[in-house]
């Protein structure tokens with residue numbers, strides 16, 4: 001029994017809250033988490049948290065935005081109810097993959113670039129923005145684009161003023177052709193100017209190589225948590241460990257690896273002869289750490305994230321570096337979302353002669369038709385932790401096995417509460 005410690009479970013994962021409370025020997029706090037008719041989140045803390053050390057359990061996955069808002073409101077409610085310290089426990093941290101520019105699954109940037117006003121079909125990843133030449137035109141970019149739009153808007157206003165009727169526009173904001181003559185007379189009076197103005201008046205057209213300005217949601221979410229009043233974060237296997245640097249409060253990033261290692265030792269026959277495989281270069285460090293510690297061989301799948309052409313998805317190939325013939329292979333990754341990565345990797349491993357393919361992941365998000373994809377794949381077994389609720393996934397996927405993380409978070413909470421070191425939880429030997 002621990003004193004002055006309160007655990008509040010969000011709606012994302014009630015089973016994990018129960019298991020953490022079981023480890024700590026306390027019941028979860030009484031809270032009301034619901035929604036008003038309009039859809040707004042409603043939170044009521046139904047017991048006193050004054051001067052208490054509060055831990056709120058809320059994972060990513062599922063209705064991730066609802067869960068995030070519910071967490072923020074709960075943190076704020078505890079702070080205003082005079083909690084001494086509020087710790088957000090996020091077994092899967094939401095939005096932590098969004099600190100980079102977005103790519104589609106074939107690895108192509110989501111920017112649809114245009115070249116000289118033409119569609120992006122000729123775009124290659126080797127393309128670079130053209131160097132502006134003296135007297136050269138910089139079509140459709142930045143300041144020039146703004147000036148041309150302004151010029152065009154003025155021209156349209158003048159036509160409207162002189163004719164007394166509004167200029168009709170196409171969907172893209174261009175005047176209709178019946179106004180073109182008037183337009184010509186109001187610009188330089190030449191066809192060339194009119195047509196070039198027409199082509200330029202359109203909205204912003206990014207060029208190849210232009211880095212699209214995207215929301216850095218990871219930073220925003222970090223700020224929202226601290227703004228709401230979180231004093232401390234506990235999470236597990238952050239997709240980018242550097243994400244801890246987005247916070248100015250302590251972040252404890254626990255490892256799921258001890259669980260995965262122990263699964264291998266207990267369940268894979270003659271495991272020293274098996275091969276650990278990283279399904280992409282991004283996860284190589286994660287997978288080699290396990291292979292090195294367990295004295296196992298390692299292979300890498302090079303996931304080509306840069307197809308030659310933006311339209312050519314077939315070029316987004318996977319290539320195996322290492323030998324897996326007649327060996328059991330174990331894919332190691334931090335998470336599976338759509339399951340594309342692990343199912344494609346499994347197909348390649350079987351093609352290269354692997355006798356069996358396991359996938360061991362910390363976070364089984366398994367969105368959309370991920371389960372169907374796994375069921376139909378070459379994967380023999382998928383092992384995930386319950387950092388995300390797996391009840392529904394288990395029901396639908398006979399290949400799925402789930403490892404319990406409640407004791408890891410329970411022990412981390414106990415140690416943080418008592419001011420003990422939790423570094424022992426970071427060791428995975």
Ligand SMILES: O=P(O)(O)OC[C@H]1O[C@H](OP(=O)(O)OP(=O)(O)O)[C@H](O)[C@@H]1O
Nearest residue numbers: 282283333334335336337338339340341
């Ligand atoms: O199940 P899926 O939808 O295929 O997603 C899973 C993949 O996504 C993440 O990596 P990401 O593609 O973000 O690349 P990175 O490792 O290079 O950051 C993760 O590490 C997996 O490899």
